[in-house]
Structure formats: C-alpha cells, structure tokens
Amino acid sequence: MTTPLMTTPFRVQASPDAEQTGAVGAVVASLPVSFAPSDGGPDVVALAGTAGWTASATAAIRNGVRGVVVVDPVAEDAAALAAAAAEAGTAVVLDQAWAGNPVLAESQAAVRDAIADALADAVLLDSVAWGAPGTDPEALLMRHLGAVLACGVELEGLRVIQRNANGYTVIGSLPGGAPAALQGITTSSLPATATVSVLTSSGRADITLPDASAGWPAQVRSVTSAGAASFPTIYESARRHSWRRLRAAIDSGATGTDLERFAALTALVGQLHDSRQ
Secondary structure, three states, rough: OOOOOOOOEEEEEEEEEHHHHOOOOOHHOOOOEEEEOOOOOOOOOEOOOOOOOHHHHHHHHOOOEEEEEOOOOOOOOOHHHHHHHHOOOEEEEOOOOOOOOOHHHHOOOHHHHHHHHHHHHHHEEEEEEOOOOOOOOOHHHHHHHHHHOOOOOOEEEEEEEEEEEEEEEEEEEEEOOEEEEEEEEEOOOOOOOOEEEEEEEEEEEEEOOOEEEEEEOOEEEEEOOOOOEOOOOOOHHHHHHHHHHHHHHHHHOOOOOOOHHHHHHHHHHHHHHHOOO
C-alpha cells in the first residue's frame, strides 16, 4: 500500500500593518495544507506594501525566510530586492489588488489570446477603476495601472488631465497609436472594481476584475466578427491566488517573476509623474 505524500505547512508571520489590511489571516486559514501561523521562526513573511517595503523584504530574505508576500506595494525601486531574492533563492510574490486575479494568470491562455487579438486591432482602450471613499488616488492609480499591464496592454505617452481627492483621468495611447483613457473614481455606490475594455474595428474585449479580497469571479467577454464568447469563471480571490502562487514557487525552487513585472509598472508610474512636472 502506498502512503500518500504529506505536505508540511509553511509557517507564516505577518507584520502588524499587513495584518491590518485583512489580506493575510483569512487567506492563510483557507489554505491549511500549505500554510499555518508561525509560533517561532517563520518560513514566510507577509508585509504591507507601504513606503519602505523593499527594504523590509530584503531584510526578511537576509534573515533566511523562504518566501515573502507583499500586499498592495507602492512604487519603489525593487532592483536590490530582486538581486537579494535571486541570490538567496527566495520566492517573492506581490499581492496586487486586481493584477493578481487568477483569470489573468499565464495559464489562462484562451483569455490572454482573446485580449491579445483585440489589442492587435484596437481602436480605443477604455478603463475605469472604482475605489472606496477615502482611497488615495495615487494608490488607486497604482492598482489600476497594474491591472491594465497585467492584461498585456502596453501604454505610451501617459499624462494626467484631471486629478482631485475623488479620482483622476489619465490619457495616453497604445503602441499602434490608438487612444487610451483611464479613469479612477472613489465611491460608495460600487465595490472596488476595475474594468478594461479594448474596442476594435469589428468588436471588443471586456475584462471586469472584482475586489481582490472577494471570491467573486472576474468576467471576460470577447466579441469578434465570428461572434461573442464568454470565458469560464474562476471562483478564487486575487489574494488567495497570490498565496497559492507563493506555495508553488517555493515548492519548485523558483523566485518568481513578480519583481520583474513590477519594475515595468514603477517605470510607467515614474514617467507619468514626470509628465506632470
């Protein structure tokens, strides 16, 4: 008789500010085979992505952890962190609000192909992000741009044409010259949601990404000259998906590609800030 292989849960320790986000405890509890609260030296640390998160993550890696999860990271230069992670073989996962939705994972080839096909014939990109009242517009824009880039969209010439305490409007273009418009709105009338719509000469592709902490599925719909198609739903939150990715990365010995993709996002945010000076 073959004895089934047992998985040893990794011990998790969350910083106080990461715990306050509500993005750690409940998710770890939902994955009891993979993770457990730490009662000593942790295998994995969870950090809030507030200012200084790259230094905190680098320090954790030097202390010997096997994995790091960063919740909603703000724009920072992560080059030193990436080098430390690569040297130590430590997995680093960035738990981004919408960009981490499982529907945008590399394994969802049909979804990514549908978006890529639409972008190849795009005449307009229109995207809206809704945040709760009191959300910092800069933080909302960071999450918003992360979601757009995670859809495989490249943006050029971005500039802010309107910004106040309740949101922003940003315009730019796609590589082929099609215009792009991004709008951020803080409101209590809708949950935190981001939409990305690519309009083409003969149809469109629409992606709706729900609140990262909720298990509501993202919605992806494609309309072409051949007809309309909706893609299978995935009932898993972006938060939970981030932790499952971390476990898979540690088990495989991979450090992950999150920091590499994040560098592109921070570069875009930096260019946008420069354009406002």
